[in-house]
Amino acid sequence: GRKKSTSQQMRLPGRRINEKMMKEKKETTKNPQPIQTLSDIGFEAVGNWLLDCDAIKHTLTKHGASKKVLYAFTSEDEVLYIGKTIRSLTQRLYGYINPGSSQSTNIKNNKKIKTVLRQGKEIKIFVFAPQENEIAYRGIPVNLSAGLEDNLIALLQPLWNDTGKE
Numbered sequence: 001g002r003k004k005s006t007s008q009q010m011r012l013p014g015r016r017i018n019e020k021m022m023k024e025k026k027e028t029t030k031n032p033q034p035i036q037t038l039s040d041i042g043f044e045a046v047g048n049w050l051l052d053c054d055a056i057k058h059t060l061t062k063h064g065a066s067k068k069v070l071y072a073f074t075s076e077d078e079v080l081y082i083g084k085t086i087r088s089l090t091q092r093l094y095g096y097i098n099p100g101s102s103q104s105t106n107i108k109n110n111k112k113i114k115t116v117l118r119q120g121k122e123i124k125i126f127v128f129a130p131q132e133n134e135i136a137y138r139g140i141p142v143n144l145s146a147g148l149e150d151n152l153i154a155l156l157q158p159l160w161n162d163t164g165k166e
Contacts, residue, residue, distance in 0.1 A: 034079040034156045038072055041148070042128050049073065049113050049123040056097055056113050063127045064090040070128040070145040070152070073113070073160075075121050081109060081160040084149045089127060112160055 047060040063069060065088050073081045083105075085092035096113065099106030116123055130144040153161045 035074055035077050037156060038074075038079065038126050038128075041152070042130070043070070043072060043126040044128075045124050046127045047125040049117060049125065051114065051117040054114070056110060056117065058093050058097070058125060060090065060093075060125065063129050064088065066127065066129045068130070068132070068143050068145050070149055072126040072128075072158070073109075074124045074126060075116055079156045079158045080112070080116070080123065081158050082149065082153050082156065084145045086143075093125075109160060 044062075046063050047058055050057050050059065067088055068084075068086055069089055070082060070084050071089060071092070072079055072083075083092070095103060095106045096109050099110050113123060128145060128148070133141040135142045135144050135147075
């Protein structure tokens with residue numbers, strides 16, 4: 001066959017090592033108590049996903065109108081997904097109920113939510129709703145939810161978050 005270029009030969013073995021190392025790191029650094037970590041940060045359980053015939057719907061006890069929040073879906077002490085919204089939480093969750101044809105994350109999570117619920121498992125909705133302008137950097141307000149999202153995903157490694165995959 002055709003000989004690979006030198007750059008391909010050099011790049012591929014290193015890439016395999018990096019993927020292997022990342023997999024090992026992921027297996028060894030998984031947070032043992034993800035729900036407790038959410039609670040410690042300030043997340044609170046505010047609702048559930050439910051199956052209604054073959055459609056999903058949610059119940060929320062609070063924060064439906066809250067904006068600039070982080071939210072998490074959990075099932076059986078496992079964090080399934082972490083996301084953020086600048087819209088109201090109710091508006092964001094509606095995207096999972098009725099995803100548009102180009103909204104790949106909403107489509108994927110709609111299917112995953114249905115799959116878990118069909119298995120008879122509960123999916124809880126947790127929310128982190130910081131006070132508006134709780135943190136500022138040199139006088140500029142910082143969206144705390146946006147700032148925490150990437151590191152929380154890295155720490156808790158939710159099953160449904162695709163971050164970091166190629």
